[in-house]
Amino acid sequence: MKKWTNIAIAGSILSSITLSTIPLHADAMEKPNQIDRPQYQIDAKLDQKQHRIQASETVSFKNKYGQNLNDLVFHLYPDSYNKLETMSNMQAKPNTPEMLAEIKKKYPNVTEKDFLGDIEVKSVTIQGKKVSYTQEKQALKIQLATPLQPHQQIDVKIDFTVTIPFGFQRMNHRDGFYALTKWYPILSMYDPKVKKWDENPYHPDGESDYSDFSDYKMKLTVPKEMTVAATGIEKETIQQNEKIVQVDAPNVREFVFFASPHYTKETRKIAGTTVNSYYDKRNPQSKEISLTGLKSVEKAIPFFNQKFGQYDYPEFDIMETRVMGADMEYPTIIQMGEYSNEGANMSLVHELAHQWFYGMIGNNPYRDPALDESFTTFADMYFHEYDTKGKYGFKTHLSYSEKAIKGMSGAINRPLDQYPSSSDYNEYVYGKGYIALIDLYYKVGEKKFDQIMKTYFAQNKFTNATFANFFEAVHKIAGKEVKDYMEKAFTKPGYHPTHLIQPKKETKK
Numbered sequence: 045m046k047k048w049t050n051i052a053i054a055g056s057i058l059s060s061i062t063l064s065t066i067p068l069h070a071d072a073m074e075k076p077n078q079i080d081r082p083q084y085q086i087d088a089k090l091d092q093k094q095h096r097i098q099a100s101e102t103v104s105f106k107n108k109y110g111q112n113l114n115d116l117v118f119h120l121y122p123d124s125y126n127k128l129e130t131m132s133n134m135q136a137k138p139n140t141p142e143m144l145a146e147i148k149k150k151y152p153n154v155t156e157k158d159f160l161g162d163i164e165v166k167s168v169t170i171q172g173k174k175v176s177y178t179q180e181k182q183a184l185k186i187q188l189a190t191p192l193q194p195h196q197q198i199d200v201k202i203d204f205t206v207t208i209p210f211g212f213q214r215m216n217h218r219d220g221f222y223a224l225t226k227w228y229p230i231l232s233m234y235d236p237k238v239k240k241w242d243e244n245p246y247h248p249d250g251e252s253d254y255s256d257f258s259d260y261k262m263k264l265t266v267p268k269e270m271t272v273a274a275t276g277i278e279k280e281t282i283q284q285n286e287k288i289v290q291v292d293a294p295n296v297r298e299f300v301f302f303a304s305p306h307y308t309k310e311t312r313k314i315a316g317t318t319v320n321s322y323y324d325k326r327n328p329q330s331k332e333i334s335l336t337g338l339k340s341v342e343k344a345i346p347f348f349n350q351k352f353g354q355y356d357y358p359e360f361d362i363m364e365t366r367v368m369g370a371d372m373e374y375p376t377i378i379q380m381g382e383y384s385n386e387g388a389n390m391s392l393v394h395e396l397a398h399q400w401f402y403g404m405i406g407n408n409p410y411r412d413p414a415l416d417e418s419f420t421t422f423a424d425m426y427f428h429e430y431d432t433k434g435k436y437g438f439k440t441h442l443s444y445s446e447k448a449i450k451g452m453s454g455a456i457n458r459p460l461d462q463y464p465s466s467s468d469y470n471e472y473v474y475g476k477g478y479i480a481l482i483d484l485y486y487k488v489g490e491k492k493f494d495q496i497m498k499t500y501f502a503q504n505k506f507t508n509a510t511f512a513n514f515f516e517a518v519h520k521i522a523g524k525e526v527k528d529y530m531e532k533a534f535t536k537p538g539y540h541p542t543h544l545i546q547p548k549k550e551t552k553k
């Protein structure tokens with residue numbers, strides 16, 4: 045995610061007033077050590093009049109945690125939209141009378157209730173039998189009648205309805221654009237050490253989606269005039285007034301889709317990846333911004349492939365949507381805001397870089413928020429450093445670092461609920477964490493730095509990594525002293541960066 049830093053949100057509300065047969069990459073499809081990943085089969089229908097999804101999902105899950113499981117926990121993130129306080133602080137929401145008044149200028153009929161959404165679990169069936177469950181604090185909990193033994197498999201079928209909120213948040217509908225993100229019951233992660241499932245709700249600051257690499261298949265029914273783009277590969281057929289979209293998304297951490305009758309797309313083949321940019325076909329500026337964005341992506345995908353490792357999915361989609369305040373990353377697809385001004389592409393490369401740090405290398409963003417955001421911010425600036433030949437890149441933030449870091453003596457990486465405020469979270473994770481990686485870059489030099497990143501990527505691709513995995517890669521390539529230095533930088537208080545400028549090259553005679 046990246047916040048829109050230089051755009052006044054209220055002001056921008058006012059002013060703004062296929063078929064694919066590409067073979068899946070073998071690597072993304074099958075990893076011999078991960079054939080046990082959960083399998084999701086989702087059958088969903090979008091009701092455009094009610095702004096609802098009716099769906100049924102079957103999750104086949106094999107217990108790979110090495111101990112008996114007495115219960116199962118699924119995250120119900122759509123319930124974070126059932127009140128303003130639990131919605132994301134990163135995106136615009138009508139949480140002040142001024143904001144609501146501003147929104148009503150453009151949407152006079154909208155009521156406060158329209159901004160709320162939720163998920164309602166209708167029934168849970170295990171191995172064909174209905175079972176009891178609880179739904180609270182954004183979690184679905186199912187007590188198992190008999191414990192699930194290691195390597196034993198279970199099929200859980202969940203019927204549910206999602207009410208899609210109107211508005212500006214990452215799951216929303218507005219102006220005929222639908223964003224279905226973190227919208228279905230998603231199996232949580234189990235920690236065998238503490239014998240507990242992760243039950244962290246969606247945190248208003250940052251991100252708290254923590255889930256396993258899984259295989260998704262979805263059959264989605266929408267009105268026939270809608271264009272749908274999703275995580276994975278879409279295939280569509282028309283049946284009378286309806287469009288049936290079949291989606292296949294193997295080996296991804298989560299699954300989202302976007303739909304609108306207003307979408308058209310531009311497609312490019314970039315370094316072996318099919319890149320689709322979907323935008324509002326009614327707006328000439330949307331096309332312009334979409335084309336400009338594709339130009340950056342044409343350079344950035346090969347750069348990241350070379351510096352970190354190959355983008356390992358066949359497709360990447362860029363979506364113009366109605367999110368406002370911060371853009372968002374999801375596996376193989378990113379959610380941009382409305383293309384209404386030149387700043388619209390500002391975080392495009394950042395969201396693309398998340399495909400490496402969040403998408404392919406997963407993490408628990410509640411416990412290790414810096415592991416995806418600091419690395420992504422660095423990757424974004426690393427690209428710009430090259431692309432602008434140093435004009436805009438690392439040095440852009442050095443003045444910030446000099447001033448800001450003096451007052452930031454706490455540890456960069458902590459669990460989300462341990463930053464004193466929203467702005468502290470932002471400054472540590474996006475600011476100081478990124479500076480720590482520049483420090484590493486200049487400390488070891490570009491060659492070694494790239495080797496560290498490549499090693500980290502290769503060893504952790506398609507898994508949920510921790511900082512320990514990163515330090516391991518640092519240790520392997522640059523030795524113990526550098527590893528200890530980075531460990532202190534990210535996990536201990538009192539770190540001050542020492543290598544923030546290019547060391548002067550010795551002149552050779």
Ligand SMILES: [Zn+2]
Nearest residue numbers: 045046417420
């Ligand atoms: Zn981000």
